[in-house]
Amino acid sequence: MLTFAAAVFFLLITPGPGVLSAAGVGSAFGFRSGARYIVGLFIGTNLVALAVISGLAAILLATSEVRFLLLIASACYLVFLAARIALSGTKVAFIETAKPPGVWGGITLQAINPKAYAVNTTLFTGFAFWPESLASETLIKLVVINGIWIPIHFLWLGAGVWLHRLDLPARVQFRINLAMAVSMLAVVALAALAPK
Helix, strand or coil: CHHHHHHHHHHHHCCCHHHHHHHHHHHHHCHHHHHHHHHHHHHHHHHHHHHHHHCHHHHHHHCHHHHHHHHHHHHHHHHHHHHHHHCCCCCCCCCCCCCCCHHHHHHHHHHCCHHHHHHHHHHHHCCCCCCCCHHHHHHHHHHHHHHHHHHHHHHHHHHHHHHHHCCCCHHHHHHHHHHHHHHHHHHHHHHHHCCC
């Protein structure tokens, strides 16, 4: 089970749409708005987990046309976010919008987030540690995943709030934005290149 917990940690701590957008909301709108957004991400990621556990995701993604349409929709959205980040100039902004995305924005992002499906599929179909009861193992996995997921997302939110408060030189802010945009594009590339 320690191997499973380590896998959860490393899969969740790496930059993906969820944690990057949590940092962005924190940077742009502060901790409270970011916390509301994280509630939406939490609900969304658990809905994705339930879809993976129940097999609903496998049924929906079994049709190549549906899988391709969802891949295109999520790739377009993530490329859009990456472009907004990269083109925000020399202000650490991650994502700029007129108002915070809120709970519904978090749920929506996770619904089309390819990393959420990949991570949940990896975690629930691999790392068997309780062969006597699949139901018990699945329940324990849900508790462990959420126990690690929550602090990691609040850590990224805190990083966004903290970066906003810093008075960084323009070139450093630009490099941060570029690194975040490249990370988002890496998620798109990995989703596109994943075996079908």
